[in-house]
Amino acid sequence: MSATLLSRREFVIGTAATGVGLSVGMTLPLSANAAQGTPEVNAWVVIDPDDTVTIRIARTEMGQGTATGLAQLVAEELGCDWDRVTWEYPTPGNNLKRDRVWGSFSTGGSRGIRSSHQYVREGGATARLLLTEAAANAMGVPASECTVENSRVTHAASGRSKRFGEVATAAADLPPPMDVTLKTPDEWQLIGKPVPRIDTRPKLDGSQVYGADVNLPGMLNASIKACPVFGGKLKSFDASAIEGRRGVVRAVAVGDDAVAVVADTWWRAKTALDALPIEWDYGPNAEVSSASIDATLDEGLNADDAFVGNQNGDVGAGLGAAEQTITATYAYPFQNHAPLEPMNTTARWSKDRCEVWCPTQNGEAALAAAAEASGLPQTQCEAYKLSPGGGFGRRGAFHDFVHQAVLIARQFPDTPVKLLWTREEDMAQGRFHPVTKARLTGGLDENGKLSGLRVRISGQSILAAVFPGALRDGADLATFQCLLPGGEHAFTYSVDNLLIDHAMRNPHVPPGFWRGVNVNQNVVYVECFLDELAHAAGRDPLDFRHDLLEGHPLARAVLDAAAERAGWGEPLSEGHGRGLAVCKAFDSFVAACAEVSVENGKLRMHKITAATDPGVAVNPQQIEAQVAGSFVYGLSAMLYGKCTVADGAIVESNFDDYPSMRLAEMPEVETIVMPSGGFWGGVGEPTIAVAAPAVLNAIFAATGRRIRELPIGDQALTV
C-alpha cells in the first residue's frame, strides 16, 4: 500500500532553509487535481500505467477511517489489486465544475459510508466495466467472456489477459455503461475484511501535512482574538503598542468582532497579539452566566408550550394508574469539541482569485465560506482540503476560521496568510454541545412494569441556530435523536403511554453538532432513568429493558450480547457494579455494559463491553477503533466536559481546566461487532451515546449514588 498523498499533482516546497537535509519539505496540493496527465477512468478511479489505482474520496478523513472504508467499497467493485491502492481528495471547486459528480463532501452524522455506499460502489463497478470493455477490444474478444481480478482482465478461453494499467487510457474514452449490477454480499472479498488503513504511514514519522503545517512561499502568519462574549464587537486596538516588535507586519481588524496580528512567524504574531491592548464592546450578552442559563432551562422544564417529538397512548392515564411514580431531573452541559489541531486556514487572495487550504469536514462549505469572504464568485475560488487533526463536528457546519483567514488575506493581496488559532481561542470560540435539561416521570404498575413515561426536554436547539430552515413548524426534530418514533435515531422502547416533548430555550452561546450530537444527552436521560425505574421496581435492569424491547429485536440483541459477554448477573468483586445502556443511533444498534468501582471516592472504570450492529460491517477492525475511541470521547465528556459561562463568555480556556481522559483512566474495552446485514449504519458516533449512561448506571450499582448532572467532575461518588 502506498502512502497517502494529498494530491496527485503535488509540489514539494522546501521550508525555511536552515540546515542541509534538516527540512523535510512538504507536499501540498497547489492546483486542481482532476484529470491532468494520467486520465481518470471515471470520477472515482484513476489508474496509472504501472497499475497504481488512485481512488477519489469526497468525504473527509479525520481519523474515523472513512477513506479506507470508502476505498474498500470502490475497490471491491473495481476488482483491483488492493495492495496498489492509494487515494486523494477531489477539490470542491472541481466538484462544482463537474456538476457535483462526487456528490456531497459533507462529513458528519456518521454518514461517510452509510449515505454514499451505493454511488461509490457504482463508481467502482462502472470503472470495471469500462476497463473490461477496453481490454476486450484490445484482445479482440467479447467483453462478456472476460473476468476481472487483481487489476487484470482475463479471457480464459484464449488464455490472454491485460493489466488495468495497459488499458486505462482506452477505457477512459469509452462511453460509460447505462446500468451496472453490484456484487451481492456473498460475493464480497474486500467489504467486511479488517484490512489496514490506507492512511497510517505518514502519521508515523511527521510527514503527514495538516492545515497547521501548511507553508507556502512568502507566507505570513496570523494569530487572532475574537470578542470573547458571543455577539460582542471589536471597539478598538492600540497598534502602537506592538510597533517595532520583531517580525510583526501589522495588526488588522477582522470583520467587526475580531483582531489579528500578522507577522513573519506565528509565534511572533501570537506574542504580539498577547501584548496588544484591545477594547471590546461586549454587547447585549455580557451579563449571561451559567446560573442565568440554568434558570431559563428550569423555566422550560415547567413551561406549558413545547414541541412534541413522540407520543403514544395517554401518558396522564398511564401515570395516574401507576402504583408508584418516580420523577428525576437530569442536566447536560455545554462542551467544546476540542480537536487537538486548533482551527486554522491558509488563504491567498488576489483581486480575481481566492484559494484556501484548510482542514474541513465539508469542502464545499469551506469553498462557499471562502467565496463569501473573498467577494468573488465560487468559480474564482478553490478550497484544498487537508485531513483535519480531529473534527468531531467543529469543522463541518462552521467555517468561521475560513471566513476570518480570507478577511485577513484580503488585507495582504497576493500573499498567502496562515491563520492559526491558539488553544485558548479554540476554547473561547467553540460551537458548543447544546445545553439541555430533562425532567422524566415514570409510572410502575403493581407488577413492576412501566405504565407510562413522560419526558420533558428543556434547552438549546442546534438547528435553530445553524440551519433554521430545517425546523418543522418551529420544532427541531434533531433535538429528539434517540427519542423519535422511528428512523435512524428511533426510540427503541415500546411504551404504552408516552409523551416526549421539547421546550426550546436558546441561550446566546452558539451551539454546534458535537460528535454524537443530541444522542449524547438523550441516551443519558433515558437509560439512566430506566435504570432508576428498574431499581424502584426491584427488578433487574436487563430484565426490565427486555420487556420494553420486545418490538426491537436488533436493539435487544446488542444489549444481550454486551451483557452476556460482560458476565451480567455473575458475582462481582466487592465494591464493583455493572451498568447497561442501549440505543439505536445513526442507523446502528449499540449497547454497552460497564464495570466500575469507587474506592475512597475515586472512580475506577475497569472494563466496558460494547456491542455494535451496523448492519454491514465494512472494516471490523476500524469499527473496533471507532467504538473504543467513542469511549474515550464520551467518557472524557462524562468525567470532565463542561464549559461554564460567566459574563457572557466561556470560562474554560485549555486542557488544564477542560481535561481529556488520559491512559491511566481508560478502561479496558472489549468490542463485539455483530453485523446482521441488510442495512448500513454509522459507527463513528453511536457508541458515545451509551458510554456515559452505562458507567453512570454502574456507579449506582456499585455505590447507590445516582449522578444526574454531567460531568461527574468533583461530585462525590459515595452516598
Added chain:
Amino acid sequence: MATLNVNGQSVTLDVEGDTPLLWALREQAGLTGTKYGCGIAQCGACTVHIDGRPVRACVYPVSAVQPGQRITTIEGLATDASHPVQRAWLELDTPQCGYCQSGMIMAAAALLEQNPEPTDADIDRAMTNICRCGTLPRVRAGIHRAAEIAREEADS
C-alpha cells in the same frame, strides 16, 4: 540566534531565546512533525527528546537547551519509520487523525528507552498525552507490541 543539535545536525536558528523550542523547530527548522495542541504542556503533542528524555517543547525555551544537548524530533527518530514503536503502530493501525501521534510515539519511545518492558502501570504513569479521537487502547497495546519487537530484534 540559537545553535542546536537537531536530529544529529547542528543548526543555527534566527530566533529569540524565549521562543519555545516547539516553534523554533516548526517555524525556523521546518520540522512540522512536532505539533502544537495546547501550549501549556498538557496535551503532549509537542513531545521531543532532549538527550533521549521526553520534553514538552511548547513550554521549553530555546535558551534552556544546553550546548551539546541532542534534540530528536519525530522526523529523526528512525529512518523509514523503522523504530519499534513506529512498526508496532503500523501493525496495530494505532493512529486515527494522527495529530497527537508524533507526541505519542516520542513519549512511548522514551519510555521504552528507559524501561524496555513496561507494565500497564508504568505506561499509565509515562503516557499522559491527550488523544481526542480515542486511540488510547491501541497506544497501550502498541507499547507492549513495540517492547516485543525490540526484544525480537535484540534476539536476532
